[in-house]
Amino acid sequence: MAGPSPVIVSGLQPSGTLHIGNYFGAIRQHIALHRDHEAYFFIVNYHAMTTLHDAEALRTYSFDIALDYLALGFDPNQAALFLQSDVPAVNELAWIFYTLTPVSQLDKAVSFKDKVAQGLTPNAGLFNYPVLQAADILIYAGTRVPVGQDQKQNIEITRNLAQKFNAIFGSGVPILPVPEPYILEDVAVVPGVDGRKMSKSYGNAIGIFEEGKALKKKVMSIVTDSTPLEAPKDPDTCNVFALIKLFADKETLERVAGAYRAGGYGFGHAKKELLGLMTAYFAEARDRRRELVARPDYVRDVLREGGKRGREKAAGVMARVREATGVVTTY
Numbered sequence: 001m002a003g004p005s006p007v008i009v010s011g012l013q014p015s016g017t018l019h020i021g022n023y024f025g026a027i028r029q030h031i032a033l034h035r036d037h038e039a040y041f042f043i044v045n046y047h048a049m050t051t052l053h054d055a056e057a058l059r060t061y062s063f064d065i066a067l068d069y070l071a072l073g074f075d076p077n078q079a080a081l082f083l084q085s086d087v088p089a090v091n092e093l094a095w096i097f098y099t100l101t102p103v104s105q106l107d108k109a110v111s112f113k114d115k116v117a118q119g120l121t122p123n124a125g126l127f128n129y130p131v132l133q134a135a136d137i138l139i140y141a142g143t144r145v146p147v148g149q150d151q152k153q154n155i156e157i158t159r160n161l162a163q164k165f166n167a168i169f170g171s172g173v174p175i176l177p178v179p180e181p182y183i184l185e186d187v188a189v190v191p192g193v194d195g196r197k198m199s200k201s202y203g204n205a206i207g208i209f210e211e212g213k214a215l216k217k218k219v220m221s222i223v224t225d226s227t228p229l230e231a232p233k234d235p236d237t238c239n240v241f242a243l244i245k246l247f248a249d250k251e252t253l254e255r256v257a258g259a260y261r262a263g264g265y266g267f268g269h270a271k272k273e274l275l276g277l278m279t280a281y282f283a284e285a286r287d288r289r290r291e292l293v294a295r296p297d298y299v300r301d302v303l304r305e306g307g308k309r310g311r312e313k314a315a316g317v318m319a320r321v322r323e324a325t326g327v328v329t330t331y
Contacts, residue, residue: 008039008182009142011084011133014061015048018068019205020278021190021198024246029146031073039079040140040310041069043303046084046091047132050125051115066299068208071289076302086307087139089314094128094135096325097161100168101131105160110153118201134158138176139314146182155181169324176317190246191239193222209286211279219275220268229266240270247277 010030012022030041043065045058052058062083074081084090106112109130116122125132130153137145137158145155162176169175189197192204199205206218222240227233235241235257244256256273259265292299322329 004143006037006144006180007140007142007177008033008037008079008144008146009041009137009140009179010146011042011044011047011136012065013044013048014058014065015052016061016200017205017207018065019198019200019207020243020246021192021205023072023208024190025148026146027069027072030069033146034074034079037079037144040142040313041074041079041081042084042087042136042306042310043082044084044136047129050123050129051120063296063299066303067289067292070292070299070302071209071285073285076306080306080309082303082306082310084136086303087310087314089311089318090132090135090139093139093318093321094132096321096327097131097134097165098128100161100164101157105157106130109157111151120201130154130157131161134161137179138162139317140310141177141313141317143177143179144182145179149183152181152183155179165321169321171324175320175324191242193218193239195223195239206278208282209289211286215278216275219271219278222271222274224267227267230263232263233260233265233267235260238267238270240267240274244270244274244277247274247281252277 010026012018012026012030018027033039034041043062045062048058048061052061066081069081070076106127109127112122112127112129115126120126133154134157137155138161145158147155159178162178165176166174166178192198192202193206194202194204196202196204206215210218222243224238224240238260241256241260245253248256252273256270260270321327
């Protein structure tokens with residue numbers, strides 16, 4: 001007998017302009033998943049404040065993510081898209097989880113160590129990030145969370161918190177689901193223009209909706225080796241080819257790989273190929289985004305309605321949590 005249909009939950013941080021690493025690492029999968037399940041996708045603007053303290057930038061990036069999702073094919077009639085801050089109860093649940101989380105568990109969080117190693121200020125918000133993430137998931141009774149391998153530890157923290165909460169407050173009846181990670185195995189490691197993993201924090205990203213001269217400048221600046229034009233080249237060691245693989249169909253990929261190996265095909269040729277592929281790949285989405293930019297009220301309505309759906313789901317979960325924990329409210 002089939003179990004209950006999964007509840008999909010995931011968030012994306014508005015800490016900068018979305019890039020093609022975000023698209024192939026998460027957004028593409030979100031778009032594929034949101035039509036077939038009860039799903040809640042939210043723009044985690046509270047999380048962004050762990051690194052971003054510019055009010056206008058936070059407002060702009062938050063709205064831009066909504067634009068990007070809708071342009072890329074997210075259907076708000078199929079799933080909820082909203083702002084994390086439109087569901088205030090998430091912070092109430094996070095506080096309850098803080099009281100159940102050992103500091104030693106957060107000390108071991110790989111994501112925290114990685115961010116500090118990148119030079120980010122080790123503030124309390126960054127340290128407690130996995131706890132708020134757990135509240136993000138469990139406030140909607142999420143049971144399946146699409147993540148890359150690098151987020152698997154945080155999902156384990158969420159699972160531990162749900163199990164601990166149920167053991168302490170559940171009286172033998174589970175109050176919160178224990179979610180499963182939905183590991184995105186087909187996620188490619190997308191190289192940035194400098195060859196490192198594409199990241200806003202590295203300043204090496206190519207925006208999803210960049211076009212024209214700005215896009216050409218970035219593509220042409222992708223780092224390659226010094227192999228001369230006439231010499232054969234190994235496509236599997238080339239940053240440009242790694243990006244071409246994301247956009248090309250099988251026939252194009254075989255043609256370009258063959259040209260690399262034959263010689264007489266320079267990195268400039270490959271970059272022009274990539275530029276054409278990227279421009280064509282996002283062409284329809286780029287047109288939809290322009291239309292949406294001219295309809296800001298519609299985008300706000302989508303977020304408003306999504307937030308309403310999120311609050312309704314969260315209200316039921318929090319009613320059970322408050323009853324179980326003895327947290328009294330009089331309103």
